[in-house]
Amino acid sequence: MEKTFIEMKLFQVKPEKSEQFEDKIEEMFAEQLKCEGCISLKYFKRFYTIDGIELGEPPRELTRIVKCVKYFSFWEFDNKENYGKAIKTFFERYNKDLQKLLIAPFDINLGYSI
Numbered sequence: 001m002e003k004t005f006i007e008m009k010l011f012q013v014k015p016e017k018s019e020q021f022e023d024k025i026e027e028m029f030a031e032q033l034k035c036e037g038c039i040s041l042k043y044f045k046r047f048y049t050i051d052g053i054e055l056g057e058p059p060r061e062l063t064r065i066v067k068c069v070k071y072f073s074f075w076e077f078d079n080k081e082n083y084g085k086a087i088k089t090f091f092e093r094y095n096k097d098l099q100k101l102l103i104a105p106f107d108i109n110l111g112y113s114i
Contacts, residue, residue, distance in 0.1 A: 003113050004076050004077060004078060004112070005076070005078070005080045005082075005083050005110070005111075005113075006074065006076050006077070006111055006112070006113055007075045007076075007083060007109070007110050008072065008073065008074050008075075008108075008109045009072065009073045009106050009107065009108050009109075010070065010071075010072055010107040010109075011071040011073070011102060011106045012102055012103045012104050012106075013068055013069045013070075013071060013101055013102055014068065014101060014103055017100075017101040018069045020101055021069075021071065021098075021101045022045075024094070024101070025043050028093075028094055029043065031089075031093070032075065032086070032090065035077075035082070035089065036082050036086070037077045037078040037079060037081075037083070037086070038075070038076070038077060038082075038086065039077060040074070040075075041075050041076070042073065043071060043072070044071065045071050046062070046070040046071070046072070047061060047062060048060060048061055048062060049062060068103045076113075080110075
């Protein structure tokens with residue numbers, strides 16, 4: 001199996017900016033998929049937790065927002081060189097607008113698939 005280069009971002013969005021953030025995702029998603037070497041891209045919003053449930057039961061839906069709304073992205077590339085080019089473009093195009101929607105800078109985790 002060939003290893004791919006993966007980035008996972010955590011976005012902690014201000015609750016009142018959630019709708020704006022989701023609109024921004026639609027714009028970013030189309031552009032990110034066009035990047036050279038991009039294999040896949042997924043975004044998701046945290047809706048559930050396993051806190052307070054019995055093992056084997058379905059997750060419990062979140063009922064209130066405490067501090068922020070959490071979103072995650074999973075961006076997969078054929079190699080780290082193509083990722084490097086893509087993240088430069090991402091920061092140039094979107095970083096300034098995104099920071100206005102977040103309670104803290106987004107967290108980036110990188111590595112190769114196993």
